[in-house]
Amino acid sequence: MTLRSALFASIALVTFAAPAQAVELEFYFPVAVGGKPAETVQALTDAYLAANPDVKINAIYTGSYADTTTKAITAARGGNAPQLVISLSTDMYKFIDEELVESFDRFLSDAEKAEWIGGFYPSFMLNSQYEGQTWGIPFQRSTPVLYWNKAAFAEAGLDPEKGPATWAEMVEMGKALTKKDANGNVTQWGVHIPSSGFPSWLWSGIVAGNGGKLQNDKGTEVYFNSPEAIAALEALVALSQTDGVQAPGILDWGGTPKAFFEGQAAMIWTTTGNLTNVRANAPFEFGVGMLPGLKQPGAPTGGGNFYLMKGSSDEELKAAVDFVKWATAPEQAADWTIATGYVAPRADIWETEKMKAYTADFPQALVARDQLDHAVAELSTFEGPRVTQLLNSALEAAITLQKSPKEALDAAQAEADAILAAYR
Amino acid sequence: MIRETPLDRILMRTAGWLLAALWIVPLTYALWSAFHPAAFEARFELTAPLTLENFVTAWGKAPFARYFLNTILLVTMVLTVQLVLCTLAAFAFARLEFPGKSVLFGLVLVQLLIMPDILLVENYRTMFRLGLVDTILAIGLPYFASGFAIFLLRQTFRTIPKELDEAARVEGCSLLGLLWRVYVPLGKPAMLAFGLVSVSHHWNNFLWPLVITNSVETRPLTVGLSIFATTDSGIEWAVINAATLMTSAPLLLGFLLFQRQFVQSFMRAGIK
Amino acid sequence: MPRRHWIHAWLLLLPAFVFLIAFTHYPAVQTLIDSFWSTPRGRRPSVFVGAENYTRMMADPVFAKAMWNSAIYAALTIPTSIVLSLAMALFVQARFRGVSLMRMAFFTPTVLPLIAVANIWLFFYAPGFGLIDQIRMFFGFGSANYVGQPATALYAVAAVTVWKEAGFFMIFYLAALQTIPTSLREAAAIEGCSRLTFFRRVTLPLIMPTTLFVSVNATINAFRLVDHVFVMTRGGPDNASMLLLYYIFENGFRYWDTAYAAALTMVLVAILTLVGIGQFFAADRRVHYR
Numbered sequence: 001m002t003l004r005s006a007l008f009a010s011i012a013l014v015t016f017a018a019p020a021q022a023v024e025l026e027f028y029f030p031v032a033v034g035g036k037p038a039e040t041v042q043a044l045t046d047a048y049l050a051a052n053p054d055v056k057i058n059a060i061y062t063g064s065y066a067d068t069t070t071k072a073i074t075a076a077r078g079g080n081a082p083q084l085v086i087s088l089s090t091d092m093y094k095f096i097d098e099e100l101v102e103s104f105d106r107f108l109s110d111a112e113k114a115e116w117i118g119g120f121y122p123s124f125m126l127n128s129q130y131e132g133q134t135w136g137i138p139f140q141r142s143t144p145v146l147y148w149n150k151a152a153f154a155e156a157g158l159d160p161e162k163g164p165a166t167w168a169e170m171v172e173m174g175k176a177l178t179k180k181d182a183n184g185n186v187t188q189w190g191v192h193i194p195s196s197g198f199p200s201w202l203w204s205g206i207v208a209g210n211g212g213k214l215q216n217d218k219g220t221e222v223y224f225n226s227p228e229a230i231a232a233l234e235a236l237v238a239l240s241q242t243d244g245v246q247a248p249g250i251l252d253w254g255g256t257p258k259a260f261f262e263g264q265a266a267m268i269w270t271t272t273g274n275l276t277n278v279r280a281n282a283p284f285e286f287g288v289g290m291l292p293g294l295k296q297p298g299a300p301t302g303g304g305n306f307y308l309m310k311g312s313s314d315e316e317l318k319a320a321v322d323f324v325k326w327a328t329a330p331e332q333a334a335d336w337t338i339a340t341g342y343v344a345p346r347a348d349i350w351e352t353e354k355m356k357a358y359t360a361d362f363p364q365a366l367v368a369r370d371q372l373d374h375a376v377a378e379l380s381t382f383e384g385p386r387v388t389q390l391l392n393s394a395l396e397a398a399i400t401l402q403k404s405p406k407e408a409l410d411a412a413q414a415e416a417d418a419i420l421a422a423y424r
Numbered sequence: 425m426i427r428e429t430p431l432d433r434i435l436m437r438t439a440g441w442l443l444a445a446l447w448i449v450p451l452t453y454a455l456w457s458a459f460h461p462a463a464f465e466a467r468f469e470l471t472a473p474l475t476l477e478n479f480v481t482a483w484g485k486a487p488f489a490r491y492f493l494n495t496i497l498l499v500t501m502v503l504t505v506q507l508v509l510c511t512l513a514a515f516a517f518a519r520l521e522f523p524g525k526s527v528l529f530g531l532v533l534v535q536l537l538i539m540p541d542i543l544l545v546e547n548y549r550t551m552f553r554l555g556l557v558d559t560i561l562a563i564g565l566p567y568f569a570s571g572f573a574i575f576l577l578r579q580t581f582r583t584i585p586k587e588l589d590e591a592a593r594v595e596g597c598s599l600l601g602l603l604w605r606v607y608v609p610l611g612k613p614a615m616l617a618f619g620l621v622s623v624s625h626h627w628n629n630f631l632w633p634l635v636i637t638n639s640v641e642t643r644p645l646t647v648g649l650s651i652f653a654t655t656d657s658g659i660e661w662a663v664i665n666a667a668t669l670m671t672s673a674p675l676l677l678g679f680l681l682f683q684r685q686f687v688q689s690f691m692r693a694g695i696k
Numbered sequence: 697m698p699r700r701h702w703i704h705a706w707l708l709l710l711p712a713f714v715f716l717i718a719f720t721h722y723p724a725v726q727t728l729i730d731s732f733w734s735t736p737r738g739r740r741p742s743v744f745v746g747a748e749n750y751t752r753m754m755a756d757p758v759f760a761k762a763m764w765n766s767a768i769y770a771a772l773t774i775p776t777s778i779v780l781s782l783a784m785a786l787f788v789q790a791r792f793r794g795v796s797l798m799r800m801a802f803f804t805p806t807v808l809p810l811i812a813v814a815n816i817w818l819f820f821y822a823p824g825f826g827l828i829d830q831i832r833m834f835f836g837f838g839s840a841n842y843v844g845q846p847a848t849a850l851y852a853v854a855a856v857t858v859w860k861e862a863g864f865f866m867i868f869y870l871a872a873l874q875t876i877p878t879s880l881r882e883a884a885a886i887e888g889c890s891r892l893t894f895f896r897r898v899t900l901p902l903i904m905p906t907t908l909f910v911s912v913n914a915t916i917n918a919f920r921l922v923d924h925v926f927v928m929t930r931g932g933p934d935n936a937s938m939l940l941l942y943y944i945f946e947n948g949f950r951y952w953d954t955a956y957a958a959a960l961t962m963v964l965v966a967i968l969t970l971v972g973i974g975q976f977f978a979a980d981r982r983v984h985y986r
Binding site: 066070073074094097098181183184185186187189195196197247248249250251252254255258259262264265383385386389392393394396397399400402 | 737758815818819822823824825826833836837838839841843844845846929930932933934935946949950951952953
């Protein structure tokens, strides 16, 4: 008998010997989209509590993703870690590096691994597995898509039912959609690809669409200045500089839906997390399509995973894993997707009656699922936030014409190499 | 007396109103967007329908009643402790001679410059060791000894004529009795002035409460407000502004009602 | 007798100092110590590295940028806030119809939480549909992207800071103006002194202590007020609005490089100590509080 199985046996003994003792779990979660996700999470945990009286879950809303990560790490450093946290999928390497998280594998049988872990879309697992182990369970995941204003399309003489399939088409349509007033000032732009704060996310979609990739799967190498990446940045900069279909400068992420509603931009790129918001507030008919690529379809995934934090007893962690399994089961996950607009991360969720009814009524939601076949991992490396910030600054420098795309990316690559050298 | 000429008056009033108009624009916009449907966030049409829907949405998105209670408990606790501790300390600095006085006063001034906000990580560790994470007490603790209050009250106490001291001493007043009977009453305007500064600061403080609180039972209003400030999906100005107005209304009303006393207390406090 | 005084004094100071030491001095000293150690990573414990964090800082272009930006930010916001707050105080010191409305207009920014108002400013600055752009469009100008261009982002952020703090400083000036004895005005009138001369020769020198006090606070704010940077620019584009405290936060709470953040914090502490204490002693000398 190995030490581990001995441990498990004794845990099982304790568990069975004292069934009346309730396990108390703490669970941090962020809210990053509109709608009522906080209430939905509360409803989920309440439903679980009702079915499992021996477990007590304290779901704590902890603000934005950044705030949640900050709080989880601060709490862990203080020796007060919660058992579960929903944090960005890109935080995986950082969490592993800081030894803050446990792998899920330790609490799963081989059958469970195949059946449960194997059921998630592979593109979501790219940011969730490392060295053959599963560290994150996809939950509130998203992917960016293109939204277009059908009324504006019709007005410009374009087919309102057909969005752009390729980058070239998007530029062409954008030119038809860009309107100017008598003074020569633009009143409606063709395209709006937001670039504030974290431009690397959408840009990595352009790179994927150009057949490029930004990192290896160990999180130790990045390829910021590959020819595909440079061409992708040149195409983005050209939208305002030579094509004249996008407003110059950094475009704010938070104001993007508003720019769309106000008719400032006829096509926008933003997350599927905005589907519910756009559906409720757009004063016109809108279409949703996959991101048009330079060579092929391509998009990143984004959003949050469940993480299992170190610092609790195995009994508590096992109970936490059971909750995660329950929360990602088809019925519960379908409720979650419908309430928030997040992409259901497993094929079997889309098969539920609820989801079928939902997508029949709102077929735009299916675009995200179909795009997953072309999706790549979001940029995630060791020292992830720092490396990503380097890239973000480089992209911002190119978009605001401080540097040429090649110059900016070469510099970012050199700095990233210096940081990542320690991990190779 | 130098007279204001009519021209002076017109110039001063015009410039004043122009600046005031500019300054009030954000509040005006908050009112506009909060009382109109979201579709009119960026459209200023006189015919836009009025609605209270945004307030209902904001109120429903977070337990604001509880957050109000938490914030009120917080600012009351912080201010009470600050006044007691800082009055004692300021009195010692203003009226007593003792070794190490200037060094200690220097240490007080240090806190005016190095705000506890900068030292989040260390302070979180301390709170954890004390077992106080996620309590309203922990939000307030780092601010209990306020360098600003000690400085302000010391300046005020120093303007009080020493003859009053001696008169009280002659009557057999103890040191604390002297503080209570002479200095506290005369220091009231300074305390009121400081009180208003402290309340408005802690009512609006964000970063430290965000880090140290975990639950609805302890979170203050600002942290509750940040639920709307999230920008991953897009800013909902109408709801954010409704929530902002709700949470700031008590302070706005308070200032409107007490502004004269407020200014006069600063005047008498001798911050000059 | 004097010895009893000492004990009394120390007893009076004790409660305040318990809190001051526990939550300001101890963590500050701990931060200083941390700045000479490496950041502990899960697999690598913290080791003593001497001045390495500081030498790294010297070679860090973002740090240089943040220092430069903080200097510009301070140079912009401190004088502007002082001049505007004095002007506001002069505007509302007289009694006239609507004065309390005007006073409230100036004071509202103080009571509105910066984290929330930052969103309102984001709307004002938004290209296309934003308030400023709507006005520009009305007059036939093109769209401008204030927070999205490196040339203007820092100014856009600084404007919010001035808006936020000027009304608060106004209160101090207002109090100071009311303490100017009317006898001085009468004497000046007899000598046929103009209002402008009176302002320059009498008012300004008399409110000098307030100006010093306000400038200390404005200086502290110039390094402390960053809530709106979180919402508006996150230090971008390309670090154009990166400020020192925001960079400390990024290193400490985004990159979890606490040792480097500690070293940066010590730089901030040094700056504040130099500037602030210098001003305080200047204030104390000039004013002679008795």
